[in-house]
Amino acid sequence: MIDNANVRILVVDDEYSVRTSLSRWFEADGFMVDTAASAEEAMEKLSRADFNIVLLDVKLPGMDGLELNRRIHQVNQDVIVIIMTAYASIDGAVKSLKEGAFDYVCKPIDPENLTHIVRNAIETQQLQKENVRLRASVDSLLSTDFIVGESPQIKRVLEMIGQVAQTDATVMIRGESGTGKELVARAIHANSNRRYGPLVVVNCGAVTDTLLESELFGHEKGAFTGAVGSRKGKLELADKGTVFFDEIGNITEKMQLDLLRVLETKEFSRVGGSRTLKSDFRVVSATNRDLETAVREGSFREDLYFRLAVFTIELPPLRDREGDIPLLANHFLRDFATSSGKEIVDISPEAMKLIEKYPWPGNVRELRNVIERAVVVCKGGRITPDHLSFPFGYRSQEEAEESLEAVERRHIKHVLDKTGWNISKAAQVLGIDRTTLYAKIKKHGIERG
């Protein structure tokens, strides 16, 4: 419901009686109304405040209403102008429609007709605003760090987002750490019909079962030690919105079963509670694990997998995004140079060569970190290889012959050794999270010493 108190109407008519009856009429409907007796006065008022609707008489002393209509639309396309005309001068009013007027009414005005036109006008304007908002959110998405790119791989991702956003189907986003999975989830939410509802993020990677349980379902007072008050769970909070399960591949078997039940019924109860709660949410999840293998090996429930992955969006690792690395590097350079106030023009060809060769196991996030550090140490001018600090002496020459797997393994081991196997520190250096690092250590069979 549109609140009329937020709608400003300007009534422009040289007749006092028209100004007063229309403003009284609009005020009774709760609108904010102002009046002007001439085009000149109207322009003065329009320049001082934003009006949503201008009700404009054709015949005015001095500049007439049709000319004022033209001028208004030269300056502001968003104002809705409704022309008031006598039957005798209806031609002009019709012409004014071509010059941006929204509609016209004949004097004396049929109250039903005016009610109708004003309501239409407000709805149209609301819709325009929404479209602008939507366009802005897509634009800002396109310009967000992780999705900057021209490669066919990233364009495909954007296409997929557009396709699935409007549906209510579950979406599984797959990609390595640092590829921007949460951003894709946000994009899906922002372009869905649930965009005015909440987007609730649940990180499944970092917490124990009991914690995750109470986070998801909420708990009643005294449900467990430390549960001093009752708390709403994230599923409850996500009503009419979207839940984003990050690192869904990491949940335990018990949690998998609980989650499956909830997804089937959309019903649950708080920990320590008996009331059955209902919530209307859409599920988007993300994983960097190969869930198909996990399903085959029996560590992830097949039924849950199918429920979560009606659509799958694959986020390509940065090294596979043809041509995007220099694009992103320059994008981050501009960003950080601007925010740090440094006059850094570009990245030297030698430096760029190094950047393009590096395998970027931490993906876009790692690239961003490397450029940020380069900007910090660079005094101005251009970024050269000296400014680039790939983690702990990465040497591209030697590794040129190696497979990607081998490079990653060696690089990770190197970082771990350098950090004395401080997992948090190593993960930070690598630009990946701890869970991913653990997974990679396991995958590559990296051992201490």
Place this chain on the structure above:
Amino acid sequence: MGHGKVYLAPAAHYGDALLDALDGLVSGTFNVQVERMSPKLDLAAAYSTSRHQYSAENLMAQLVNIAPGDGKILAMVDVDIFVPIFTFIFGEAQLGGKAALLSTWRLRPEVYGEAHDKALFMERVFKEAMHELGHAFGLKHCYTPGCVMNFSPTIDHVDEKGFKFCPVCTRGLQSGH
């Protein structure tokens, strides 16, 4: 009895059944004492020869002059009234003021080519009387379906709504006292 007074001022013959029922409705709803008076309105002075209708502005001006000082006045006329910018109006009231004017002319089924229907006419009069008095008691238009403060641009809209105030408007009336 309530704190205020409302003068019911019929400027035409409506019959006791309608007026008595309206008395009760007004006093009960607004918690006021209702008094009947016959207003000395000069209809001829309000007549427009070009519109063949009666000027609501002229009538309201007359009404403000004759309104007793100790209450609000609702005048009912049985002629078609207008303000220059609109083809017609059902009524007019000073928002939160003392004078309200209701034309019963367009509430008659006969005006729309339908058969005389006393019950329907009375119902419409109650609704629009409550509506205009609602304005005089400070209420603006309301969008709650069925609420008497819904704006009714046509007779169909009048028939669609009820003659009661929704909870929000009721609260508005109470706080306005």
